[in-house]
């Protein structure tokens with residue numbers, strides 16, 4: 002199977018804090034990978050390393066067979082890497098549609114009707130079409146999360162990085178978001194999903210990795226990983242924090 006992403010011995014420290022410590026793993030094209038780990042383990046930093054807003058101290062990152070370790074964030078975005086942020090970051094004074102258009106024009110490089118068509122398609126997939134003309138600042142938390150997804154999808158990603166998108170939602174809202182993410186996955190987009198809401202992860206991902214102190218401490222089939230005593234101990238800590 003073709004690998005869309007490969008991290009090879011990626012390390013980065015802030016002073017004494019290692020946010021990535023010899024991190025190595027691969028992601029197959031079309032695969033959904035879950036990432037679990039306690040607060041401060043380095044999960045968001047790993048996304049920053051993949052998207053190019055943080056440079057590794059050492060190691061190599063490949064995307065679609067190309068070494069992107071020194072590529073700029075803008076170049077990686079154009080190549081098809083998109084992310085959602087843990088704290089939704091819409092342009093609050095703009096409408097939902099205008100927010101989508103920013104991503105379609107600036108990240109996917111589209112203009113005119115092509116950009117509008119993509120935005121409408123994505124807004125339908127993310128169930129925000131009926132909110133298209135509302136200001137983004139007034140959306141509920143679920144719809145702000147849906148807008149995060151919309152903005153990422155309007156960049157036409159091959160790889161979608163989701164950062165704790167299920168946090169803070171009610172059970173019913175979480176189920177509805179899981180369904181949308183399943184549909185995105187089924188459309189062929191490769192996904193890496195950092196999440197503390199473990200049942201949401203388990204409903205979607207085919208493989209899990211667990212990170213602690215920037216190190217990968219477990220990797221494999223989700224149920225087997227969750228059953229391991231080492232991960233159970235960390236998970237109890239995560240459940241207490243969540």
Ligand SMILES: Nc1ncnc2c1ncn2[C@@H]1O[C@H](COP(=O)(O)OP(=O)(O)OP(=O)(O)O)[C@@H](O)[C@H]1O
Nearest residue numbers: 015018020038039040041042043044045046047087
């Ligand atoms: N730019 C930075 N400068 C200094 N320290 C940083 C920087 N970015 C992150 N850190 C520190 O690195 C550690 C890892 O942070 P990171 O946000 O990657 O963890 P995380 O696993 O995503 O945590 P959470 O689950 O709380 O979001 C934390 O101790 C954080 O304070």
